[in-house]
Amino acid sequence: MSNADAATFEGVTLELGSHRVLNNVSLSVPAGEFVGILGPNGAGKTTLMRSILGLTPTSHGSIFVLGRPASRGNIKVGYMPQLRGTSTIVAILAGSVGYFLVLRGQTFPGHALAHVGFTEATGAVLIGAPPLAGLVVMSVTAGAAMGAMGEKLAQRDIAIGVVLSLTLGIGLLFLHFLTTSATQATALLCGNVLAVSVSTIQILLALAAISLAVLGVIACIPRTSPRRSISERFSSQEA
Secondary structure, X not given: OOOOEEEEEEEEEEXXXXXXXXXXEEEEEEOOOOOOOOOOOOOOHHHHHHHHOOOOOOOEEEXXXXXXEOOOOOOOOOOOOOOHHHHHHHHHHHHHHHHHHHHHOOHHHHHHHXXXXXXXXXXXXXXXXXXXXXXXXXXXXXXXXXXXXXXXXXXXXXXXHHHHHHHHHHHHHHHHHOOOOHHHHHHHHHOOHXXXXXXXXHHHHHHHHHHHHHHHHHHHOOOOOOOOOHHHHHHHHHO
Protein backbone atom coordinates (compact mmCIF):
# COMPACT_ATOMS: atom_id res chain seq x y z
CA MET A 1 0.00 0.00 0.00
CA SER A 2 1.27 3.45 -0.92
CA ASN A 3 0.21 6.81 0.48
CA ALA A 4 -0.29 7.87 -3.15
CA ASP A 5 -3.04 5.27 -3.63
CA ALA A 6 -6.67 6.36 -3.56
CA ALA A 7 -7.86 2.84 -2.77
CA THR A 8 -6.10 -0.42 -1.94
CA PHE A 9 -7.49 -3.96 -1.69
CA GLU A 10 -5.42 -6.58 0.11
CA GLY A 11 -6.76 -10.13 -0.28
CA VAL A 12 -10.36 -8.94 -0.13
CA THR A 13 -13.20 -11.47 -0.12
CA LEU A 14 -16.80 -10.23 -0.12
CA GLU A 15 -19.79 -12.43 0.59
CA LEU A 16 -23.52 -11.74 0.51
CA GLY A 17 -25.13 -14.48 2.54
CA SER A 18 -23.88 -17.78 1.17
CA HIS A 19 -22.89 -16.21 -2.18
CA ARG A 20 -19.23 -15.26 -2.61
CA VAL A 21 -19.13 -12.11 -4.73
CA LEU A 22 -15.37 -11.42 -4.77
CA ASN A 23 -12.62 -13.85 -3.88
CA ASN A 24 -9.14 -12.84 -2.72
CA VAL A 25 -8.92 -9.58 -4.70
CA SER A 26 -5.75 -7.50 -4.39
CA LEU A 27 -5.30 -4.25 -6.32
CA SER A 28 -4.37 -0.60 -5.97
CA VAL A 29 -5.92 2.48 -7.54
CA PRO A 30 -3.42 5.37 -7.75
CA ALA A 31 -4.66 8.83 -6.81
CA GLY A 32 -5.65 10.98 -9.76
CA GLU A 33 -6.46 8.05 -12.03
CA PHE A 34 -9.79 7.47 -13.81
CA VAL A 35 -10.71 3.81 -13.42
CA GLY A 36 -13.73 2.01 -14.85
CA ILE A 37 -15.11 -1.26 -13.49
CA LEU A 38 -16.74 -3.40 -16.18
CA GLY A 39 -18.71 -6.60 -15.82
CA PRO A 40 -22.11 -8.22 -16.30
CA ASN A 41 -24.99 -7.89 -13.87
CA GLY A 42 -24.24 -9.69 -10.62
CA ALA A 43 -20.46 -9.55 -11.11
CA GLY A 44 -20.01 -7.55 -7.90
CA LYS A 45 -19.42 -4.01 -9.19
CA THR A 46 -21.89 -2.33 -6.83
CA THR A 47 -20.81 -4.53 -3.92
CA LEU A 48 -17.22 -3.48 -4.55
CA MET A 49 -18.18 0.19 -4.44
CA ARG A 50 -20.19 -0.33 -1.26
CA SER A 51 -17.20 -1.98 0.36
CA ILE A 52 -15.11 1.11 -0.39
CA LEU A 53 -17.77 3.19 1.36
CA GLY A 54 -17.70 0.86 4.35
CA LEU A 55 -21.33 -0.17 3.75
CA THR A 56 -20.49 -3.82 2.98
CA PRO A 57 -17.99 -5.44 5.37
CA THR A 58 -15.30 -7.72 4.01
CA SER A 59 -15.30 -11.41 4.88
CA HIS A 60 -11.51 -11.54 4.58
CA GLY A 61 -8.79 -9.03 3.79
CA SER A 62 -8.59 -5.25 4.17
CA ILE A 63 -9.61 -2.18 2.19
CA PHE A 64 -7.84 1.16 2.58
CA VAL A 65 -9.16 4.47 1.23
CA LEU A 66 -6.69 7.37 1.09
CA GLY A 67 -4.38 5.46 3.40
CA ARG A 68 -7.01 4.69 6.05
CA PRO A 69 -9.28 1.68 6.58
CA ALA A 70 -12.56 1.99 4.67
CA SER A 71 -15.32 3.25 6.94
CA ARG A 72 -18.86 4.50 6.70
CA GLY A 73 -19.35 8.28 6.44
CA ASN A 74 -15.97 9.20 4.92
CA ILE A 75 -16.51 12.81 3.81
CA LYS A 76 -13.62 12.54 1.35
CA VAL A 77 -15.45 9.95 -0.75
CA GLY A 78 -18.31 10.85 -3.09
CA TYR A 79 -20.78 8.28 -4.37
CA MET A 80 -23.86 8.52 -6.61
CA PRO A 81 -25.99 5.36 -6.30
CA GLN A 82 -28.31 3.95 -8.93
CA LEU A 83 -31.85 5.21 -8.33
CA ARG A 84 -33.86 2.35 -9.74
CA GLY A 85 -36.79 3.19 -7.47
CA THR A 86 -37.06 6.72 -8.88
CA SER A 87 -37.07 5.55 -12.50
CA THR A 88 -39.69 2.92 -11.64
CA ILE A 89 -42.00 5.53 -10.13
CA VAL A 90 -41.62 7.79 -13.17
CA ALA A 91 -42.13 4.89 -15.60
CA ILE A 92 -45.35 3.70 -13.91
CA LEU A 93 -46.79 7.21 -13.75
CA ALA A 94 -45.75 8.13 -17.30
CA GLY A 95 -47.21 4.91 -18.69
CA SER A 96 -50.52 5.45 -16.92
CA VAL A 97 -50.83 9.10 -17.92
CA GLY A 98 -49.70 8.32 -21.46
CA TYR A 99 -52.52 5.83 -21.91
CA PHE A 100 -55.13 8.45 -21.10
CA LEU A 101 -53.40 11.07 -23.28
CA VAL A 102 -53.49 8.76 -26.30
CA LEU A 103 -57.05 7.73 -25.52
CA ARG A 104 -58.17 11.37 -25.46
CA GLY A 105 -55.97 12.44 -28.40
CA GLN A 106 -54.03 14.93 -26.27
CA THR A 107 -50.44 13.74 -26.67
CA PHE A 108 -49.21 17.08 -28.03
CA PRO A 109 -50.92 19.15 -25.31
CA GLY A 110 -49.45 16.76 -22.75
CA HIS A 111 -45.98 17.36 -24.17
CA ALA A 112 -46.54 21.11 -24.01
CA LEU A 113 -47.61 20.84 -20.37
CA ALA A 114 -44.04 20.16 -19.22
CA HIS A 115 -42.83 23.36 -20.87
CA VAL A 116 -45.61 25.35 -19.21
CA GLY A 117 -44.42 23.98 -15.88
CA PHE A 118 -40.86 25.10 -16.67
CA THR A 119 -42.06 28.69 -17.00
CA GLU A 120 -43.75 28.59 -13.61
CA ALA A 121 -40.68 26.95 -12.03
CA THR A 122 -38.43 29.77 -13.22
CA GLY A 123 -41.00 32.31 -12.07
CA ALA A 124 -41.10 30.69 -8.64
CA VAL A 125 -37.31 30.92 -8.34
CA LEU A 126 -37.47 34.56 -9.42
CA ILE A 127 -39.75 35.44 -6.48
CA GLY A 128 -37.85 33.22 -4.03
CA ALA A 129 -40.27 30.28 -3.95
CA PRO A 130 -39.30 26.60 -4.41
CA PRO A 131 -39.22 25.73 -8.13
CA LEU A 132 -40.92 22.37 -7.53
CA ALA A 133 -43.89 24.11 -5.91
CA GLY A 134 -44.28 26.42 -8.89
CA LEU A 135 -43.95 23.51 -11.29
CA VAL A 136 -46.64 21.47 -9.54
CA VAL A 137 -49.11 24.35 -9.14
CA MET A 138 -48.86 25.44 -12.77
CA SER A 139 -48.93 21.90 -14.15
CA VAL A 140 -52.05 21.03 -12.15
CA THR A 141 -53.77 24.27 -13.20
CA ALA A 142 -52.90 23.87 -16.88
CA GLY A 143 -53.78 20.17 -16.79
CA ALA A 144 -57.20 20.91 -15.30
CA ALA A 145 -57.82 23.49 -18.02
CA MET A 146 -56.80 20.97 -20.70
CA GLY A 147 -59.14 18.38 -19.22
CA ALA A 148 -62.02 20.85 -19.18
CA MET A 149 -61.54 21.60 -22.88
CA GLY A 150 -61.66 17.87 -23.66
CA GLU A 151 -61.62 16.78 -27.30
CA LYS A 152 -61.71 20.38 -28.57
CA LEU A 153 -58.05 20.69 -27.60
CA ALA A 154 -57.01 17.78 -29.81
CA GLN A 155 -57.91 19.74 -32.96
CA ARG A 156 -55.91 22.88 -32.10
CA ASP A 157 -52.28 21.93 -32.59
CA ILE A 158 -51.38 25.32 -34.06
CA ALA A 159 -52.84 27.19 -31.09
CA ILE A 160 -51.07 24.82 -28.70
CA GLY A 161 -47.78 25.43 -30.53
CA VAL A 162 -48.22 29.19 -30.20
CA VAL A 163 -48.93 28.90 -26.48
CA LEU A 164 -45.93 26.57 -26.11
CA SER A 165 -43.61 29.07 -27.79
CA LEU A 166 -45.02 31.90 -25.67
CA THR A 167 -44.54 30.06 -22.39
CA LEU A 168 -40.98 29.05 -23.28
CA GLY A 169 -40.20 32.67 -24.16
CA ILE A 170 -41.58 33.86 -20.82
CA GLY A 171 -39.55 31.20 -19.03
CA LEU A 172 -36.36 32.33 -20.75
CA LEU A 173 -37.22 35.93 -19.82
CA PHE A 174 -37.48 34.85 -16.18
CA LEU A 175 -34.11 33.13 -16.49
CA HIS A 176 -32.63 36.38 -17.84
CA PHE A 177 -33.69 38.24 -14.72
CA LEU A 178 -32.43 35.57 -12.33
CA THR A 179 -29.38 36.62 -10.32
CA THR A 180 -28.48 33.06 -9.31
CA SER A 181 -25.55 31.12 -10.69
CA ALA A 182 -25.52 29.57 -14.15
CA THR A 183 -25.57 26.13 -12.52
CA GLN A 184 -29.06 26.64 -11.12
CA ALA A 185 -30.29 28.00 -14.45
CA THR A 186 -28.93 24.93 -16.23
CA ALA A 187 -30.58 22.67 -13.66
CA LEU A 188 -33.94 24.33 -14.33
CA LEU A 189 -33.55 23.83 -18.08
CA CYS A 190 -32.05 20.34 -18.20
CA GLY A 191 -32.45 18.87 -14.71
CA ASN A 192 -29.64 17.67 -12.45
CA VAL A 193 -29.14 13.97 -11.73
CA LEU A 194 -26.73 14.87 -8.92
CA ALA A 195 -29.41 16.77 -7.00
CA VAL A 196 -31.87 13.91 -6.44
CA SER A 197 -32.17 13.76 -2.67
CA VAL A 198 -34.18 11.42 -0.46
CA SER A 199 -36.72 14.17 0.18
CA THR A 200 -37.14 14.69 -3.58
CA ILE A 201 -37.86 10.98 -4.03
CA GLN A 202 -40.41 11.09 -1.22
CA ILE A 203 -42.16 14.06 -2.83
CA LEU A 204 -42.09 12.28 -6.19
CA LEU A 205 -43.63 9.17 -4.64
CA ALA A 206 -46.39 11.21 -2.99
CA LEU A 207 -47.19 13.08 -6.23
CA ALA A 208 -47.23 9.82 -8.18
CA ALA A 209 -49.64 8.22 -5.67
CA ILE A 210 -51.96 11.24 -5.82
CA SER A 211 -51.83 11.31 -9.63
CA LEU A 212 -52.61 7.59 -9.93
CA ALA A 213 -55.49 7.96 -7.48
CA VAL A 214 -56.94 10.85 -9.51
CA LEU A 215 -56.56 8.83 -12.72
CA GLY A 216 -58.44 5.98 -11.06
CA VAL A 217 -61.29 8.30 -10.11
CA ILE A 218 -61.41 9.77 -13.64
CA ALA A 219 -61.51 6.29 -15.13
CA CYS A 220 -64.56 5.44 -13.01
CA ILE A 221 -66.56 8.52 -14.04
CA PRO A 222 -69.20 7.52 -16.63
CA ARG A 223 -69.08 9.37 -19.94
CA THR A 224 -72.17 11.24 -21.16
CA SER A 225 -71.05 11.15 -24.82
CA PRO A 226 -70.25 8.05 -26.92
CA ARG A 227 -66.65 6.92 -26.65
CA ARG A 228 -64.73 6.82 -29.94
CA SER A 229 -61.98 4.31 -30.56
CA ILE A 230 -58.36 5.40 -30.96
CA SER A 231 -58.40 4.58 -34.69
CA GLU A 232 -61.46 6.79 -35.15
CA ARG A 233 -59.70 9.62 -33.36
CA PHE A 234 -56.64 9.38 -35.60
CA SER A 235 -58.86 9.18 -38.70
CA SER A 236 -60.68 12.35 -37.74
CA GLN A 237 -57.40 14.17 -37.03
CA GLU A 238 -55.93 13.15 -40.41
CA ALA A 239 -59.07 14.33 -42.16
